Amino acid sequence: MRTALSVNVNKVAVLRNSRGGGEPDVVRAARTCLRAGAHGITVHPRPDRRHITAEDVLALAGLTAQFQVELNIEGNPFAPPRQGYPGLLALCERARPAQVTLVPDSDGQLTSDHGFDFTGDTIQLGRLVAHFKALGCRVSLFVDAGCVGLERAAAMGADRIELYTGPYAQGWAAGAPDPALAACRATAQEAQLLGLQVNAGHDLSQDNLGMFLAGVPQVQEVSIGHALISEALYEGLETTVRRYLAIIQALSA
Template sequence: MTCLSVNVNKIAVLRNSRGGDEPDVVRAARTCLDAGAHGITVHPRPDRRHIHAEDVLALAALTAERGVEFNIEGNPFAPPRPGYPGLVQLCARTRPAQATLVPDGDGQLTSDHGFDFARGERLRPLIAQLKALGCRVSLFVDAGSPDIGQASTLGADRVELYTGPYAEAHASGDAQAALELFADAARRARAAGLGVNAGHDLSQANLRDFLDAVPDVLEVSIGHALIGEALYEGLDATVRRYLALVA
């Protein structure tokens, strides 16, 4: 079975668009967990465009209370600034089960590429710091990267395959080549001793095809599509639909 971690960033986007506390990110996360989600993911950014550091603390308390996984994503090289203490500092305060390192810049609308392992050595001390905090460490990678196995030599436990290109190919009606690429990437990762996660633009429409073609995916992190679908079907019902797909 593949675990489902629900990314609640989009709940915070809606809240921040108006100010105040509604919709409540923690209440939404609690609803997802009540429906059976295996964990909660957040991706705090330095510009506080969605999840805030305060949300991270509150969600860490919720997931600890429920005994489920908390996954914090982010760029470990983004420097601290007012309202954002930095990824490693947030992990030190909350001790998430997993820290997913993503090479996104401040100006990016969303994460859209994996790490360039030609510059991977700078990740090594950060991975060591996070593992010393008790975090499992996953690196965001492109399926076509020839150096996926290097994530293991740097000390990472898992990789998260960036599935945006697969989702785009699936939507165009011709996903076979993309599925073969991702299946090969997963095999290479596992051969290097890495666990495999996946995320980005996965949805009810494309998730099952992906999991059927790419075996042994340990976890999918899904936010944008799931929250969008929940506007029509309700959050509880939508999470349950995803759980049926990953079972």
């Protein structure tokens, strides 16, 4: 099985928004990634429009349709709409992404840093999963390695989970990745036994991706943005995407 690489282009929008105007062009950057062989594009539009905007999402929906690849939209389904942000469900109604990844982050979070808690009331989350699936979206739920209650994620109709890999990346950087890697592997195996497929993302990089994929089998997709865009500043976007693909291909042979 080949793991798919979905490139998160949020950081391109961060750079653009820091100056105003249209440069760097998010759609052009995404097109470059797809021409280099990336299997899809990920975006995480937030209500405060700090990076990817609703307008970007619709433009990228057109691009990914042209390339016949996946658009993955991440977001908090509970965040209410406001000026410039119609809400995640309404945005997906317009963009019709192949996949939506539901994330329990608050407006003020710098980045997503925890998954859903399935031990509490999940009725409303289950209703939202059904709404997104009615749009034709595959639904993935952002989870922590070692989380409790994955059977409830499966029961509410989710198709996949996305493992939050921040702790693994931190462990790798500290020279002690094994505990976090083992937790990711155990959660992935539990999910797969429940009929859920597994995605992964957050702080994955060229340095730590190979060990992760070797240690956690049958990962369907990795979404990588911050590290990939950072590395591309030195090596170029097309070259960097191809280097990630080479890591994935080496482990899929």
